[in-house]
Every structure is written in C-alpha cells, then in structure tokens.
Amino acid sequence: MVIPSDQGMVRILLLAMVVVGCCCGRVFLIGGALSPNNTDVYNALAKTVPGRTPTPGNCSEDWAVTTCPRIAVVTSAAANSADGDEAYSVDMTGSPSYHTQFLQFGMAPLHVTAHVDNYLQATDQGTTEGKRNYEILMQADIIFFNGGDQSRHSRTWLLDDGGCNAIFCSLISRYRISQVVWSGTSAGNAIMSNPTFGEGIPYGHIYFSNSVGLAPKKVNDGAVNGSGLSDTRNGTKGLQYTDNGGFISGFPAISSIYESDSHFDARGRLVRIVPDMKQLNKTYAFGVDEDTAFFLDNNEGRVYGTNGVFFVDVSNATFPKTEYFTAKGVRVSYMSQGDRFSLNGNIITSSKPEITTPYYTNYTDSADIAAAYECTKLLTRLVDQKAQTNYGRTKVPSGYPSNAPRFELAFTKDSQTKGYYLNKKYTAVQAIINIGVLPARSLVGLHKRA
DSSP states (O other), X not given: OOOOOOHHHHHHXXXXXXXXTOOOXXXXXXXXXXXXXXXXXXXXXXXXXXXXXXXXXXXXXXXXXXXXXXXXXXXXXXXXXXXXXHHHHOOBTTBOOHHHHHHHTTOEEEEEOOOTTTHHHHTOTTSHHHHHHHHHHHHOSEEEEOSSOHXXXXXXXXXXTSOBOHHHHHXXXXXXXXXXXXXXXXXXXXXXXXXXXXXXXXXXXXXXXXXXXXXXXXXXXXXXXXXXXXXXXXXXXSHHHHHOOEEEOOOOOSOTTEEXXXXXXXXXXXXXXXXXXXXXXXXEEEEEOTTEEEEXXXXXXXXXXXXXXXXXXXXXXXXXXXXXXXEEEEEEEXXXXXXXXXXXXXXXEOOSOBOOSOSBOSOOOBSXXXXXXXXXXXXXXXXXXXXXXXXXXXXXXTXXXXXXXXXXXXXXXXXXXXXXEETTEEEEEEEEEEEEEEOTTOOOOSSOOO
C-alpha cells in the first residue's frame, strides 16, 4: 500500500473532490440506538469487506493472522479518553461494549485511543500511541466512529482550519480509493458530512432559521469543556442556547451536496433538516432512523434494519422571504429494509409490490409533527390512502413568546408520488412537503377541508 506523505497534496485532492461533488467511497451510516441484537445491521456491516469471513464468537484479535473483518473502533465522540476506553471495553447490563459486540458478530476489533484530551500525542506518529493508532487505521477494513458529540470527532481529527491532521489525511486517502469502509452511529453518522450540524430541538432550529440561523462553530469548540455545537452567541441562559444549534467542519465521506443525519424520525428531525439544508447550501439529505443503517457503496445505497431512511430533496424547492421559515416544493421519500438507492439520478428501487389500490380512504393528520415517528406515519399513510394531503403541525414548546407560531407541514402526492408495501414495511417515493406558518392563536381546524 502506498501511503501519501504530502499532506498538502492530499488536501488539494480532497478540495477538488468536494468541488465536483464526488461520492467515491464506502460509508455505512447507522442512525443510533442500535439494538445489540440487530443481526440485519451487524451482519451487513461485517459483510462489507470482500475476502474476509465473519466468524461470530471465534475471531482472532491478532490482525496479522485473523481472517475476520478487521474493525478499528474510534471512540473520539466521547467526552474524554477514560469514557472512550470504557465504551470500548466495559460491558454493562443490556449494553455490551464495542469490543464484545463486534466480536459477537464475527469482526476483529482494535481500539483507536485518540480523544479530545489526548489527541496531540495520540495522533502524532512520533509517539508510541500515535504510531499504534496510525498502524491500526492503515490496516483496518472498517473504521467505526462512535456516538456522542460529533464536534469532538472534529476536534480529534481535524486542524483548527477544518483540514485533516496527518493521520486522518492518510485515512481519507484510503477511503477515497475504497480500501476501507467508514461507519458510524449517531454522532459517528452525522460527522460523515461536511459541515456537520446539531444540538437544539427541531422547533428551535426552524423558529430561529430566518432570524439568526445556525451558529458557525470552530473546530476548537469541540475541545475539552468546549461549547460544542451549542449556539452561545446570545449567552447560555436563553432559548437560543438551549433550542437552536450550530454547524462545524465534518468529514468528507459523502458528496458535498448531501447531508446526513441520525435519530431521524425518532426525534422529529424532518422539521429541522429542511431549514438547515437551506442555510448549509445542501441539495439533498439522508435521515437515518434509529436501529437502522444505510450503506452507501460508492454511488449505490441499501437500507438495513428496523425502521427507515428519509431522502430529502430541495433541488426544486423555493423558500419565500418571510419572517419565519417557509418552504414550497420539498420532495421527500422514505426507504425501508431492502430498498436500494442510486446516487446516479437519486433513484429508489424497491422489491415490494407497488400500491395501486389505496387501502385507506381518509387523511391522517398530526397535532405534533415533531413527535417520534409522526412524519413516518403521515408519509407512509399518504401513499396508501385516497386523500391527497395530510397535515402535521408543530407544538410550541414552553418558554417561547406568546406570539411564537406553529409550523404546518403539508404532505401531498402527485403523479410522481409512488408507494410500495410488503410485510408491514412501506416505501414512499417523491411526496411533496410544503412548510407554512400558522398564527399562534389560529383556531383553524387541523385538516383544511375543501
């Protein structure tokens, strides 16, 4: 293997790839809250490595001789090295360690010990620890980034200007020629797009979008005792701090026009991702649900696990200039287990039968669209009902001004909208979502009947 020695040349190459919007790597995105018994996801991850044989419970951890997939476990989203070491090696009741979990599913794990409190020595090839971490990352078949706070991933592996440190530049070079699979759960998923964003709540993101927007954060905000992705521009005692969020340099794992998010509909994040995409100048986004994974093998994707993956497309959307955020013409799709996705045209393919005769007659609305899996319900019901539109409204959380609005999401179908169903799993393709604003004290009924 040839390892680039000129960090500057690697960074020039990465910049060129971002400019052309290239997606040329293999990334396994996990939505967080992954069950230790989710065999569909773990087995799929283990099988991403050709020429290696997953051997559950019987893998040698000697990478010189093992025939199992070699997985480097990076715990740099932890608050410090002690917490990262514990996550890797200490089993809790109902929550096995990363070491135990990956061995159970036939992978050979080794721990990368770089964190926000020791990254200077742990990513320096001139130290014993840094050399060991470098060797692990250069030999691994899979790099797994843990959950926690993605700004800590940034602080550990990126320079203050957002560029990669020497070890990470070499790892990016391996990734770009498909020598290694990158994977991550929760924050480890979110870090895969550049920039990455987070903190706050969905209502806070959409409420503040047109006034102050997301806070631009520096890499060193992810340091020990740093402010992370919190919006501290107006102090640390108001709604802007608790409910809004920020963005920071992330990893170049997917094309620059795509964003990735985790815990997606479990936390009602469709409400926040559309305004955030506008500010971050993203055209497309993947929202991966909990206990679910989305494997992008260069330009081809597939869904694994319990729930679904949202695909959000704002390429033809408009954003009227109003006091609060509004949007028209957002296209949203929903994929579930086994569905495939091609980045060449953003085409979804499902093996489920197409819905030609809707099962339901009436609409389905939601009075709390940011609650868990309400968007999933409205979107999947839309493609299996005769009614053309479902409406969902946000609630106004406590602490907001009396004139704070409710936001309304209209889920509508047209000739491009398709639905598929099999064994209690739905696929919904190309629904339209329009986002509007209702006065705080509006008494209009939830569904706008003709």
